Amino acid sequence: MQLGINLGYWGAGMDADNLAVAREADKLGYAVCWAAEAYGSDAATVLSWVAAQTERIDIGSAIFQIPARQPAMTAMTAATLDSLSGGRFRLGLGVSGPQVSEGWYGVKFDKPLARTREYVEIVRKAMTRERLSHEGEHWTLPLPGGPGKPLKLTVHPEREHIPLYIAAIGPKNLEQTGEIADGALLIFPAAEHLEETAVKHLRAGREKAGRTMEGFDIVPTLPLAVGEDSQVDALADMFRPYTALYVGGMGSRKQNFYNQLAGRMGYEKEAAEIQDKYLAGDKDGAAAAVPKQLIDSTTLLGSVDRIADRMRAYAAAGVTTLTLAPAGFTLEERLTALRAGTQALERAGLA
Numbered sequence: 001m002q003l004g005i006n007l008g009y010w011g012a013g014m015d016a017d018n019l020a021v022a023r024e025a026d027k028l029g030y031a032v033c034w035a036a037e038a039y040g041s042d043a044a045t046v047l048s049w050v051a052a053q054t055e056r057i058d059i060g061s062a063i064f065q066i067p068a069r070q071p072a073m074t075a076m077t078a079a080t081l082d083s084l085s086g087g088r089f090r091l092g093l094g095v096s097g098p099q100v101s102e103g104w105y106g107v108k109f110d111k112p113l114a115r116t117r118e119y120v121e122i123v124r125k126a127m128t129r130e131r132l133s134h135e136g137e138h139w140t141l142p143l144p145g146g147p148g149k150p151l152k153l154t155v156h157p158e159r160e161h162i163p164l165y166i167a168a169i170g171p172k173n174l175e176q177t178g179e180i181a182d183g184a185l186l187i188f189p190a191a192e193h194l195e196e197t198a199v200k201h202l203r204a205g206r207e208k209a210g211r212t213m214e215g216f217d218i219v220p221t222l223p224l225a226v227g228e229d230s231q232v233d234a235l236a237d238m239f240r241p242y243t244a245l246y247v248g249g250m251g252s253r254k255q256n257f258y259n260q261l262a263g264r265m266g267y268e269k270e271a272a273e274i275q276d277k278y279l280a281g282d283k284d285g286a287a288a289a290v291p292k293q294l295i296d297s298t299t300l301l302g303s304v305d306r307i308a309d310r311m312r313a314y315a316a317a318g319v320t321t322l323t324l325a326p327a328g329f330t331l332e333e334r335l336t337a338l339r340a341g342t343q344a345l346e347r348a349g350l351a
Contacts, residue, residue, distance in 0.1 A: 001315045001350045002031035003341055004323035006062060006221045007050075010041035017331040019053060024335050026054040028342045031321060032090060034062035034185075034221075039104045042068075044077050051085035060090035062185050062221070062323075063167045067096055067107035071119045071139065075126035079157040087158035092185050093119065094167035097251040109255075113176055114138070116166065120180050127162060129153045165219065169257040171201045178205025183217030183321075188246065188258060190297035191313035193265045194220075199318045213318070220314070221323040224300045224307070226340045232302045236295040238327060240287035243295055247271050248278025248286045267294055300324065304340050308348035315350050 005025045007018045022033045033050055037043040047059040059081065064074055074093070082089040095101070095116060098109035118136045126132050131150035134141045142148030165183040168174045177184045184202055199218065206213055223242065225235040246258040253275065262271035270291050278286035300307045314322055322345075326337035345351045 001311070001319060001345070002321045003345055004032040004034060004060075004219065004321050005030055005338065006034045006036065006323050006325045007046070008325060009036050009038060010046045017334065019050065020331055021326065021334055021338060022050045022054055022057070024338055026057040028339065030057055030338075030342075032058040032060050032323070034060045034092065034323060036062055037065060037068075038096075039100055044081065047081055047089070048084060051081065051088060056088075058088045058090055059085055060165070061092045062165075063092040063094035065096040065100070065105070066093055066116060066119050067101040067105040067109075071122035072126050072132060072141070074119075075123045075153060076155075078123070078162050079127060079153060079155050082157045082159060082162050083155060085158075089158075090163045090165060090183075091123075092165040092167060093123075094185070097257070098255050099251060111137075113172060116173075117176060117180060120164065120166075124164070126153055127157060128160075129156070163217070165217065168198075169261050174198055174201035175205040175208070178202035178216065179209045180205075182215075183219055186218070186220040188243075188261055188298045189220035189222070189314075189319075190265055190294075191310065191317045191319075192297065194314070194317040194319070197261065197264050217320050218318050219321040219323055220319055221325060222298065222300050223327055224324045224337050224341060225327045226304070226307070226337045227302060229302045229306050232296065232306075233292060235301040236292050236299070239295050239299055240290050241283070243290045243298070244274055244278055244283065244286040247290070248274040249283075253279060262294065265294070265297075267291060270294070300341075300344075304344045304347060307340065307344040311344055311348040311350060315348070 035043045035046040043061045051059045078091045095112040101107050101109040115138050118138050122134050129152050131152045132141055133150045163182045165185050166177040166181045167185040168177040186198055223239055225238055227235050247262050250256055250258050259271045259275050273289045274286045300310050324341050326334045328334040
């Protein structure tokens with residue numbers, strides 16, 4: 001099992017620290033550095049900045065939002081980043097959510113599975129440097145009856161095949177991801193529930209495409225906080241606002257994929273309470289309502305030995321790249337957590 005890091009959203013006041021974290025991860029042998037985007041910083045610019053100041057670590061989008069870009073533009077960006085980084089780019093895609101898609105990009109959030117499938121088809125075709133033509137429900141290239149003609153990508157990516165990942169949560173999305181992607185980006189993954197909530201659906205998709213799980217990258221992201229085992233409760237409290245935001249406030253009441261995931265892990269009643277309080281404006285109450293076990297099972301907390309035990313559980317559940325989001329109030333605390341991640345992987349016998 002490999003390790004990755006997730007820098008989250010740029011522009012949150014820790015930009016210089018994030019670059020230091022990426023550089024340290026590069027030195028420590030982490031496999032990939034992911035960057036996110038929502039409606040602030042864009043991931044492509046951040047990844048080019050990180051790639052320019054690292055040497056070996058891969059850079060990955062987690063994710064490029066599908067409603068933000070035409071698929072041919074995403075192919076151009078992927079090819080450019082792969083070339084500039086010397087073949088270190090991983091393309092992660094996701095549909096985002098209804099509030100961002102419709103409120104920020106003005107793109108109707110409908111038929112996300114069909115839209116994703118079509119988007120991936122166009123991106124992959126464009127990156128083969130074939131002349132691009134496509135007739136689908138969501139995109140038609142070239143537009144009929146006009147001056148457009150099939151064009152092909154004029155630059156050469158460093159590699160013929162750039163790994164493509166999809167951020168997936170729901171069962172149908174996970175199955176499609178197994179069918180059409182090279183890897184899956186997961187969030188709020190509990191090792192003990194991973195087979196039921198994710199892996200079995202990914203496997204079904206792989207089988208549908210006539211493939212096995214061999215070579216498919218399962219990539220969950222977990223916040224990481226290091227301390228004594230006696231401090232686990234206090235460390236868990238650090239992530240109450242984070243968990244409450246996703247379970248309670250992401251998407252709409254009817255379309256909150258993270259809330260639904262918490263329900264599938266056995267926290268349906270608690271997830272409903274968190275959402276009710278969050279949407280009513282009681283964010284503190286929502287955070288207080290998050291069960292400690294939900295936080296503990298979806299993060300890495302405590303000593304290196306305790307984290308190593310959890311890493312073994314994730315590896316046994318099928319995880320191939322464990323992405324860490326090292327937490328801390330200072331840069332040194334985040335770097336300490338980052339180093340603890342490599343120590344735990346070695347202690348778990350997974351390095």
